[in-house]
Amino acid sequence: MSGLDEIISAANIHAAARDPDTAHLMIGLNEVLSSRSVPGLEVQTEQAEEGVNLKFVVTAGTVIEKPVHLCFGLLQEQGIQRINIRMEVRDSAAIDVMAHCVFPYGKDIQHLMDAEIVLGAGARYNYFERHIHSDHGGVLVVPKAKVHVGEDARFRTDFELVEGRVGQIDIDYDTTVEAGGVMEMTAKVSGRADDRISIRETGQLVGEKARGVLTTRVAVREQARAEVYNKLTASAAFARGHVDCREIVQHGAFASAVPIVEVNHPQAHVTHEAALGSVDRKQLETLMARGLDEDEASDKIIAGLLS
Amino acid sequence: MAMLELENVNLHLDGTPILNDLSMELWSGYIHAVVGPNGAGKSTLASAIMGLQGYREFDGRMTFEGEALKPLPVDERARRGITLGWQEPARFEGLSVREYIRAGARDESEEAVDAALEQVAMSPSRYRDRAVDNTLSGGERKKLELACILAMKPRLVLLDEPDSGIDVESLGRMKDAVRLLRDAGATVVLITHSSEVLHWAEHAFLMCCGHIVGKGPVAEVSGYFENKCMPCDHRNRPEADEEFSIERA
Numbered sequence: 001m002s003g004l005d006e007i008i009s010a011a012n013i014h015a016a017a018r019d020p021d022t023a024h025l026m027i028g029l030n031e032v033l034s035s036r037s038v039p040g041l042e043v044q045t046e047q048a049e050e051g052v053n054l055k056f057v058v059t060a061g062t063v064i065e066k067p068v069h070l071c072f073g074l075l076q077e078q079g080i081q082r083i084n085i086r087m088e089v090r091d092s093a094a095i096d097v098m099a100h101c102v103f104p105y106g107k108d109i110q111h112l113m114d115a116e117i118v119l120g121a122g123a124r125y126n127y128f129e130r131h132i133h134s135d136h137g138g139v140l141v142v143p144k145a146k147v148h149v150g151e152d153a154r155f156r157t158d159f160e161l162v163e164g165r166v167g168q169i170d171i172d173y174d175t176t177v178e179a180g181g182v183m184e185m186t187a188k189v190s191g192r193a194d195d196r197i198s199i200r201e202t203g204q205l206v207g208e209k210a211r212g213v214l215t216t217r218v219a220v221r222e223q224a225r226a227e228v229y230n231k232l233t234a235s236a237a238f239a240r241g242h243v244d245c246r247e248i249v250q251h252g253a254f255a256s257a258v259p260i261v262e263v264n265h266p267q268a269h270v271t272h273e274a275a276l277g278s279v280d281r282k283q284l285e286t287l288m289a290r291g292l293d294e295d296e297a298s299d300k301i302i303a304g305l306l307s
Numbered sequence: 308m309a310m311l312e313l314e315n316v317n318l319h320l321d322g323t324p325i326l327n328d329l330s331m332e333l334w335s336g337y338i339h340a341v342v343g344p345n346g347a348g349k350s351t352l353a354s355a356i357m358g359l360q361g362y363r364e365f366d367g368r369m370t371f372e373g374e375a376l377k378p379l380p381v382d383e384r385a386r387r388g389i390t391l392g393w394q395e396p397a398r399f400e401g402l403s404v405r406e407y408i409r410a411g412a413r414d415e416s417e418e419a420v421d422a423a424l425e426q427v428a429m430s431p432s433r434y435r436d437r438a439v440d441n442t443l444s445g446g447e448r449k450k451l452e453l454a455c456i457l458a459m460k461p462r463l464v465l466l467d468e469p470d471s472g473i474d475v476e477s478l479g480r481m482k483d484a485v486r487l488l489r490d491a492g493a494t495v496v497l498i499t500h501s502s503e504v505l506h507w508a509e510h511a512f513l514m515c516c517g518h519i520v521g522k523g524p525v526a527e528v529s530g531y532f533e534n535k536c537m538p539c540d541h542r543n544r545p546e547a548d549e550e551f552s553i554e555r556a
């Protein structure tokens with residue numbers, strides 16, 4: 001099987017990869033293995049020593065119907081992959097992107113992603129990032145993004161790492177939202193053994209009626225550690241925000257959450273909610289009262305939380 | 308032999324006695340009710356029978372079909388056929404109604420899931436894929452829990468306030484579902500302070516201050532309960548009431 005086939009297979013996107021109306025870009029280490037664009041989507045790629053530099057522009061008013069698939073594959077046991085992305089979704093344009101990060105053999109690899117994302121007025125951008133890792137845990141993932149959400153634009157991102165071991169992950173997203181804009185950032189990660197999870201998400205609701213939600217779901221067991229730092233600031237009239245963090249801790253694992261909410265305008269409003277601890281006793285006992293043993297019951301509860 | 312026997316059960320919560328010398332025998336094949344005012348200890352009794360955390364330490368004897376329940380964790384009790392419908396059912400983020408029902412169901416097929424939902428008057432196409440989280444109303448979660456229990460086909464079911472949050476229209480369906488449980492071979496214990504639910508039962512226990520003070524046919528127990536317990540006539544000492552009209556336990 002070629003590297004490309006293996007990446008497509010691990011990401012399970014055979015149909016999308018074949019479809020002539022679905023745009024895609026597949027990167028293996030620092031090479032473009034395959035790419036396809038659709039009208040209204042401009043893609044520039046540039047090979048660098050340890051990765052690729054990418055620029056995407058969705059031209060004003062273009063609505064891309066089918067989700068665009070991005071694959072970042074590192075099929076080696078060792079290596080570094082640096083991805084620099086600039087994504088511009090111009091005024092009233094819309095795009096959904098599914099990114100698949102495939103590191104199935106990693107023993108000592110680094111995936112470093114630096115993204116700059118700019119949404120024009122009324123634009124919409126949904127970004128879904130899914131990670132498929134090895135069970136060795138030798139992966140360092142550092143996704144960083146700076147996001148600017150223009151007036152009345154909508155930005156949504158979901159980060160999911162629930163297959164294979166985390167290794168070490170260090171998420172850092174920073175989003176600014178203009179008047180009437182909306183951002184929703186969700187991260188769901190489960191860790192075990194000596195995995196290290198650090199999630200830092202900040203949001204600034206700077207325009208009137210800007211809205212934002214930061215959601216984090218983490219499950220850690222064995223000796224894994226998770227640190228979540230969420231900060232949401234609202235500084236304009238009728239800006240509304242919410243921070244919601246839930247972490248389940250089992251065995252000797254460790255989790256922390258630092259939710260910071262700041263309001264600099266009397267008509268803005270931000271709330272937060274954090275719950276850390278073992279699996280909820282009542283949920284556990286409810287499933288046990290239906291005959292599931294304790295492990296089956298906690299697995300079901302955690303799977304639900306991360307789904 | 309009674310299916311479930313409790314003999315002189317004493318249980319403390321944080322140093323406070325909650326169940327006081329409680330004794331009762333539950334005969335199989337009936338719908339029983341345990342009726343008593345707020346704070347009588349009804350939910351505590353149900354929690355102790357199910358073996359929930361914090362309710363497993365008690366003095367006295369508790370047996371299910373002759374076997375002592377005390378050493379058995381919740382799931383072992385469930386495997387012997389005991390289950391509980393909570394007064395306030397849990398929420399599960401991300402777990403679908405379908406998955407929730409299937410978790411404990413004997414038959415995990417799609418048809419069985421749908422049948423269980425229909426038995427509690429929940430439209431399968433509307434609810435199957437919903438999450439069992441706070442987007443379901445309290446009454447919906449209550450009905451759903453009963454659907455799970457129906458799908459589980461248990462032998463002893465404790466239903467803590469099966470009517471709470473249930474609208475008048477659905478109440479009849481809940482009563483039918485309880486009958487279905489009994490007809491499928493389950494022994495049912497309805498825990499309630501509502502006279503309406505009490506009348507779904509065929510036999511009742513009156514509970515006061517952590518003690519079963521009387522038992523008998525529903526008509527007798529309900530007559531006393533409605534006249535003397537709401538509001539409480541005798542400051543929680545019915546045994547001192549000369550007009551106590553039901554069989555003393």
Ligand SMILES: Nc1ncnc2c1ncn2[C@@H]1O[C@H](COP(=O)(O)OP(=O)(O)OP(=O)(O)O)[C@@H](O)[C@H]1O
Pocket residue numbers: 320321323325343344345346347348349350351352394500
């Ligand atoms: N941890 C505790 N420590 C002390 N007292 C407790 C504790 N938990 C419950 N209680 C008390 O035990 C008594 C019985 O509670 P229980 O919930 O069993 O009553 P109930 O009969 O189910 O009432 P309701 O009809 O309101 O549901 C109450 O007076 C309650 O305040």
Ligand SMILES: [Mg+2]
Pocket residue numbers: 349350351394467
């Ligand atoms: Mg109660």
